[in-house]
Amino acid sequence: MPLPMTIGILGETREGERRAALTPDDVAWLVKQGVPVLVEKNPQRIFTWQEYEQAGARLVTRAHDAGLLMGIKEPRIGDLMPGRIYSVFSHTIKGQDHNMPLLRAFLDGRITLLDYEAMVDGRGKRLIYFGRFAGICGMLDSLHCLGARLALRGLTTPLSLIRPAWQYASLEEARTDLVRAREAIAGEGLPLALSPFIIGVTGHGNVSRGAQEILDELDPVEILPRRMESFTQHEQAERHRIFKIVLEPEEKLRRRDKGEFYMEEYLADPDRFESNLDRYLPHLTLLIHTSYWDERYPRLVTKKLLQELSRAGRLRLEMIGDLSCDIRGSIEITSHATTSRDPVFTYDHIRDRETNGLAGDGITVLAVDNLPTELPRDASRGFSSQIREYAYQVATCGLAQGEESPGVQAGVRRGLVTHDGRLTRRFAHLSDFVGGVRPRPSRAFSGPSRTASR
Secondary structure, X not given: OOOOOOEEEOOOOOOOOOOOOOOHHHHHHHHHOOOOEEEEOOOOOOOOHHHHHHOOOXXXXXXXXXXXXXXXXXXXHHHOOOOOEEEEOOOOOOOOHHHHHHHHHHHHOOOEEEEHHHOEOOOOOEOOOOHHHHHHHHHHHHHHHHHHHHHHOOOOOHHHHOOOHHHOOOHHHHHHHHHHHHHHHHHOOOOHHHOOEEEEEEOOOHHHHHHHHHHHHHOOEEOOHHHHHHHHHHOOOOOOOEEEEEEOHHHHEEEOOOOOOOHHHHHHOHHHEXXXXXXXXXXXXXXXXXXXXXXXXXXXXXXXXXXXXXXXOOOOOOEEEEOOOOOOOOEOOOXXXXXXXXXXXXXXXXXXXXXXXXXXXXXXXXXXOOHHHHOHHHHHHHHHHHHHHHHHHXXXXXOOXXXXXXXXXXXXHHOEEEEOOEEOHHHHHHHHHHOOOOOOOOOOOOOOOOOOOO
């Protein structure tokens, strides 16, 4: 049996990126299986070099001797090593303009690109993701920022007990503050002006589940969508509970001809559908948006909708946590991505203008585009536990035959974007974006059910 190839853990180059593809514990497991591991030195990584050395890895400046290079974010073009296997979130598989030079560089360098986002099972479900932690961090940040915005308006709430995710050392530490906030809501209550305090969540994937995991720490009462209007009429004085509503596709959307909603029909012909959020937004204080969106689909929250609801006196929405962060996408007022240290801007829907920060008239928008790195240790552990078995397969069996490589699970092979200077069959359509590549015949990649790769 041939010796396994060496795995190299890349030093992340994006500012503020503290996650690692493999944790020291999983490096120790790989080393025990006979797989050598090199770790590029990086002072911003959440795990120390001592932890990796104790796990059996060797610290290097550049992992030149590694055949499989694993990271989180896209590497810089100038750092690429030809002929290697790179396993990263490349942000190229949808033909993103800003990363087509990177895809071209992978091809020119005869680099095999294994993209985590494209690793899916036979039903198209993602195998590797940070979505849960995008939801966890996004909900923590949104609750904190909402509490701060309300405080600026003179409304003191227990949400002020919750810090942004990046200020916690761990998820368990955050849970301690959430328990305090829950007890304060039950005891002291919320201002009557905010009652009933309803948080809406769109989506049903990993990001939505992560967001609800945090929200559920506050012990909310879930409202069935069909009961929303009657509920708000009868519960206006309820100050000691938070309420949540989860909006599935049939609640978020409706047919333009008022016919019955069928998901299959929506996916096949989205132009026949429109947003149904005019029914729910008037009752929400906070909207957490986690749904997948691309240009084929209708927007859920438009400037026009906000203006119409406001003119009719039917808008009490204070904030949108846009965890999907599609610029000018499903949430039209998401004009740009924000950062963990400067997470929000406020959109004035009457004057159609925005100001940085929480102050000002309108609706505050949180659109941090790299949420999971706010809890880097927990997020890395969750991710590494998903990827280590696949890393072992590639290191021991290789990918010399590309999509037909034996000994590697089909889900891994589906994640191959480039091999030996060519686009793989699944991603042949990217030749239209990158230019100058002779593709193998393929159906276009339709994307996973939920991106949020981060």
